[in-house]
Amino acid sequence: MCGIVCYVGDKQAKGILIEGLKQLEYRGYDSAGIAIQNGNAIQFDRAVGRISELERKISDRAMQGKSGIAHTRWATHGEPTEANAHPHRDRDERVFVIHNGIIENYRLLKKRLETKGYSFRSETDTEVIAHLIAIYFHGDLCEAVRKTMIQLEGTFGIAVIHRDVPGKIVVARRGSPLVIGVGENCHLAASDVSAMVRHTNKVVHLLDNELAILSAEDFSISTVQATPIERSTEIVDWQAEDAELNGFPHFMLKEIFEQPETVRNAIRGRLDYAEGIPRLGGIAPVWDSLKQCRHIVIVACGTSYYAGYVGRYIFEKLTDIDVSVELASEFRYRRINFAPNTFVIALSQSGETADTLAAIREAKRKGASLLGVVNVVGSSIAREAGAGVYNHAGPEIGVASTKIFTSQLTILSLLALLLGRHHSLSLTEGVEAIRAIDALPGQISKVLSLAHSIEAIAEKYYLKSNWLFLGRKYNYPIAMEGALKLKEISYIHAEGYAAGEMKHGPIALVNPEMPTVAIAPKDSVYEKMVSNIQEIKSRRGPVIVVVNQGDEDIKEIADDVIEIPGTLEFLNPILTVIPLQLLAYYCARLLHRDIDKPRNLAKSVTVE
Ligand code: G6P
Numbered sequence: 001m002c003g004i005v006c007y008v009g010d011k012q013a014k015g016i017l018i019e020g021l022k023q024l025e026y027r028g029y030d031s032a033g034i035a036i037q038n039g040n041a042i043q044f045d046r047a048v049g050r051i052s053e054l055e056r057k058i059s060d061r062a063m064q065g066k067s068g069i070a071h072t073r074w075a076t077h078g079e080p081t082e083a084n085a086h087p088h089r090d091r092d093e094r095v096f097v098i099h100n101g102i103i104e105n106y107r108l109l110k111k112r113l114e115t116k117g118y119s120f121r122s123e124t125d126t127e128v129i130a131h132l133i134a135i136y137f138h139g140d141l142c143e144a145v146r147k148t149m150i151q152l153e154g155t156f157g158i159a160v161i162h163r164d165v166p167g168k169i170v171v172a173r174r175g176s177p178l179v180i181g182v183g184e185n186c187h188l189a190a191s192d193v194s195a196m197v198r199h200t201n202k203v204v205h206l207l208d209n210e211l212a213i214l215s216a217e218d219f220s221i222s223t224v225q226a227t228p229i230e231r232s233t234e235i236v237d238w239q240a241e242d243a244e245l246n247g248f249p250h251f252m253l254k255e256i257f258e259q260p261e262t263v264r265n266a267i268r269g270r271l272d273y274a275e276g277i278p279r280l281g282g283i284a285p286v287w288d289s290l291k292q293c294r295h296i297v298i299v300a301c302g303t304s305y306y307a308g309y310v311g312r313y314i315f316e317k318l319t320d321i322d323v324s325v326e327l328a329s330e331f332r333y334r335r336i337n338f339a340p341n342t343f344v345i346a347l348s349q350s351g352e353t354a355d356t357l358a359a360i361r362e363a364k365r366k367g368a369s370l371l372g373v374v375n376v377v378g379s380s381i382a383r384e385a386g387a388g389v390y391n392h393a394g395p396e397i398g399v400a401s402t403k404i405f406t407s408q409l410t411i412l413s414l415l416a417l418l419l420g421r422h423h424s425l426s427l428t429e430g431v432e433a434i435r436a437i438d439a440l441p442g443q444i445s446k447v448l449s450l451a452h453s454i455e456a457i458a459e460k461y462y463l464k465s466n467w468l469f470l471g472r473k474y475n476y477p478i479a480m481e482g483a484l485k486l487k488e489i490s491y492i493h494a495e496g497y498a499a500g501e502m503k504h505g506p507i508a509l510v511n512p513e514m515p516t517v518a519i520a521p522k523d524s525v526y527e528k529m530v531s532n533i534q535e536i537k538s539r540r541g542p543v544i545v546v547v548n549q550g551d552e553d554i555k556e557i558a559d560d561v562i563e564i565p566g567t568l569e570f571l572n573p574i575l576t577v578i579p580l581q582l583l584a585y586y587c588a589r590l591l592h593r594d595i596d597k598p599r600n601l602a603k604s605v606t607v608e
Pocket of ligand 1 (some may be wrong): 125301303305347348349350351352353356399400401601602603604607
């Protein structure tokens, strides 16, 4: 969703800010804007559409200045127009503000300001912030931002510059991410470290109800009550080249092909063959209660939710724990009684998804213990959970999540195996599982070597406008994830179904125009999947199947076959999902879709 990037230092800000905005493009946006300060002068511009449009607009404007703020907007209040794009400014054009999040009481604040004679230039909730800061400013910008923060309800990450405070930027947050970057002779701030990694890997996370004032030389953090905060810098392990395409046409394809490495990163240093047990340092703070735990609730959104859904089957297979999986967006509306010793596991790539964050806060309030499985180090969910496991998968830029999904499945398998070994699993079973997990990166490479044949299957079917994905047990959530991938990036309508439910409805849709993707590795539900495939074939529906290598029986009935290596049943989804990611990718490419930035979608959904 919206992105923030700020720079103050010894270099011209314009190029650095535009470059930073481009690194945030993947979050999803519909307009962009920039404001540059030079002494007491501030120049600004905004454009609807891509950052290249803003870049074109300002290409012949000098916009000199060594400090500035820039923003990508994903419309919430008011259409994506230039007037609604950030930065927003006060009446006298002294204060310029960019904002991520939603100000829930903006109508009330706006009405109050209007009765005092203020007029508004936009339909946004953000503009009230600029007016309030201008009203409260009497020489101290931090103080003006503090007084404004007290008035605001809702969520925000903001960055503010003022004509009378040259060479300084004030940033503040409540609920929306903001990270400070400590560079050489400069400071940066951004909603996402990927906007800063070209300049520094030293970061400081701002927490809720804190603000910071940045200059080229230093920065200081304080709370909304003006209490100074000392916080040391952290080093991020993301490299600038992680955010480059490196010869791939799209980030999504690059990330699909990174999966041997990202799964390896998820298991590196975590497999103990001798004990048949994984080692997960991040759960040490809660280990004593975790090993007693009898109930787990997994909460997540989107693709992470489907990873959680597979996780439920894995925990049920390897442990004696009761597991439920909940959509984070619904979780807080449920009246849940947590049994004693319940753990809530939040799965989130970004660590910033608003619904997942709200769900774990609700769970904490009700006495559950928390664990996070998060990719972004230091993110809100990672901090709130306090304990958990990082994916260490590097930035995921493609809006459609791929490499994080398989990484999440790997980590859930490790967690379940660890708990299982403290329940009833034997050493032999533990070692067998460890061996199978260790073999996954090599097997993923084998699946990826099928990319060309999967592209050929996409060529055959990409013009079909309705698809069905079927799976059972571990592969039921994979059917849903396969359908989601296709929808997200190709805009083809697809449904993921439990194959056993097919006869209760979807079979009515089967005809020669609707392809069905059936996930049928040789597992405990294989025979039942074969029957479902036959039912579709007898109604002349084309069937693409994902099977284990050497499955000659299915070849006779299916139209197209994707053969993947075999593994333990509970690990199958880590391999079966990859052909579906590729199939979605190639269909979208044939349809000339904007694959890394599909329409209306955002990478990180930071509003509820
Ligand atoms: C958005 C993204 C999805 C992602 C979901 C959850 O919808 O487009 O790819 O799966 O958010 O995000 P999270 O960062 O919490 O995993």
